[in-house]
Amino acid sequence: MSELGDALRLAPSDTGWTGELSNDWAIGEAVNGGLLMALATTATARSSEQAGGHVGPLSFSGVFLSPGAPGRVDLEPQILRVGRSMTSAQVTVSQPVDGAPVERLRALLTLGDLDRYVEPVLKTVAAPEIPPPDKCVSARGAPPSSLTQSGFLKRFDARMDPATIGWATGEPSGDGEMRGWLRLADGAEIDAIGLLLVLDSFPPVSFDLGSVGWVPTVEFTGYVRGKPAPGWLQLRLRTEHVAGGLLNEDAQVWDSTGRLVAHSRQLASARFRALVE
Amino acid sequence: MSELGDALRLAPSDTGWTGELSNDWAIGEAVNGGLLMALATTATARSSEQAGGHVGPLSFSGVFLSPGAPGRVDLEPQILRVGRSMTSAQVTVSQPVDGAPVERLRALLTLGDLDRYVEPVLKTVAAPEIPPPDKCVSARGAPPSSLTQSGFLKRFDARMDPATIGWATGEPSGDGEMRGWLRLADGAEIDAIGLLLVLDSFPPVSFDLGSVGWVPTVEFTGYVRGKPAPGWLQLRLRTEHVAGGLLNEDAQVWDSTGRLVAHSRQLASARFRALVE
Incomplete structure (x- = not known):
């Protein structure tokens, strides 16, 4: 089984589904939010299937309530409406x-x-x-030193456009844009649910504007627009408004055939060097 | 009291808050989704205040489950977490x-x-x-004839950029963009919660791509980035991917001082003339 398939493994529980969060998908102390989103979507799709509903993830909107930690995780889906074309x-x-249960994410x-759209x-x-990809820069050497030990970064083969990697050597461009390529490090292909993880897998766009430290997501909404073809995924992250330490981060993902297969927007908070110094 | 203030009036109920949906805010048979969002936010801010939480709307993400109709409406907020800077x-x-209760929207x-950001x-x-505004085109004459009787349109003074109004005379530009100005018809100013209504108040961007009929929202996420100054609001609606009858619609709102005060993205389904004929 692939590393991602293993991380998304679920068993039925009294209230829904249960799984295990691993340090392998952590950045610093926290398990990556994108992995929580992919897990939540996997659980919801299974519950939907049991209820006679649909299984392809069209939209995901979540608020992050506390950081995930390695260990048991419980997922409780509630099917609100099974319609003719959407659930x-x-x-x-x-x-x-x-x-006692501590909520991490509600979505x-x-x-x-998905094939219909x-x-x-x-x-x-x-x-x-x-x-x-072979002319781009591996993201593993790029992040601030405090994050290089993260298991999360080892799960991916991420290649950054050299034009958007200046922040890694202390020279952020100030454009607020990240571009590059991504695939799983173990060679497994990414499916529709995996795209939710991909949308939140690149270094935060705020790094390119001089932010320091962790960039916690407040709210994240992603739309999957089609199943990705095998091969490299191409990503672009941008922002349109950064004020008072809050920013939107908009991500786009194209598959190896050049088709837009997912896009997202998140509201995140960041600390900026210019404001800290 | 202003027309909008009147529409957002709530009374405490056994399970939260109750209000009244009026035909005055309907488009065709359905009460506008933006009004439901503003109502839901009003109720949630009041419950948050009672729980010692925050009251300014930073993010709103909702799925639309069934169309709102004139009559009683019940709002049941649940405060998930009161943090130091966010609730x-x-x-x-x-x-x-x-x-029996029929759910219209969950968010x-x-x-x-808001002042902090x-x-x-x-x-x-x-x-x-x-x-x-005085060189733009009033939206009241613009929409397809089936919608001209809608109360919703009478609540606003909306002025469309002539360059993005071709669809009203059967000549959509194909660019998928709407630009223009907006204020309330009764002259009342729009506050932060009102921005959620504003984000969903313009003709759908799909009209500019040749869509016909109603464009139901599947999912809507809006971020309020600041309290709007009094006066005209300027809007721009765009889309980046329209496929198989599903599209994203991204809205931006600037206040009269030129500051971006809100932006949103929604996933909506549309029927296109090119596909119908």
Whole structure:
């Protein structure tokens, strides 16, 4: 089984589904939020299937309540509506702390048949032209030293466009943009649910604006627009408004055929060097 | 009291708050989703205040489960976490149908002190240059004839950039963009919660791509980035991917001082003339 498949393994429980969070997917002390989103979506799709609903993740919107830690995780989906073409659901993600559940993430999902929303394409946005993966910079050497020990970074083969990696050597461009390529380090292909993880896998765009330290997500909404073809995924992260330490981070993901397969926006808080010094 | 203030009036109920949906805010048969979002946010902010939490709407993410109809509406907020700088909450919006509650909207919110996230601005996006309101086209004459009787349109003074109004005379530009100005028809000013209504108040961007009929929202996420100054609000709506009848619609709102005060993305489904004919 692939590393990601292993991390998303779930067993039925009294209230829904249960799984295990591993340090392998942590950044610093916290398990990556994208992995929590992919787990929550996996659990919700299974509950939806049991209820006669849809299984493809069309939309995911979540608020992050506390950081995930290695150990048992409980997922409790609630199917709100099974419609003809879409199913709506809510899911809570919690972990037992001293015997009591502590909520990590609560999310609302829309599920449907992803293949139904692929053609015809009336408008889209093309992937930016960037150097090929072998001319890009591995992200493993890029992040601040405090994060280099993170298991999360080892799960991916991420290659950053050299034009958007200045922040790694203390020279952020100030543009607030990240571009590059991504695939899983173990060679496994990424499926539709995996795209939710991918959308939150790149270094935060605020690094390119001079932010320091962790950039916690307040709210995240991602839309999956199609199943990704095998191969490298191309990513672009941008922001349009950074004020008072809050910013939006918009991510786009194209598959190896050049098709936009997912996009997202998150609201995140960041500390900026210019404000700290 | 202003028309909007009147529409957002709530009374305490056994399970939260109750209000009244009016035909005055309907488009066709359905009460506008933006009004439901503003109502849900009003109720959640009041419950948060009672729980010692924050009251300013930072983020709103909701899934629409069924169309709102004129009549009683019940709002049931649940405060998930009161943090130092932010409060997280969930809210359900339902209406009694034959004595049983039917859910219209479920949403997750983040509340905080909006004034805290205004300065410094490290990056932003300027409002596009468009003709002033008196050189723009009133939206009341623009929509398809089936919608001209809608109460909703009478609540606003909306002025569309002539360059993005071709669809009203059967000549959509195909760009998928709407630009213009907005204020309330009765002259009342719009506050932070009102921005959630504003984000969903313009004709859908899909009209500019040749869509016909109603464009139901599947999921909507809006971020309020500051309290709006009095006066005209400027709007721009765009999309980046329209495929298989699903599209994202991204809205931006600037206040009369030129500051970006809100932005949103929604996933919506549309029927396109090119596909219908």
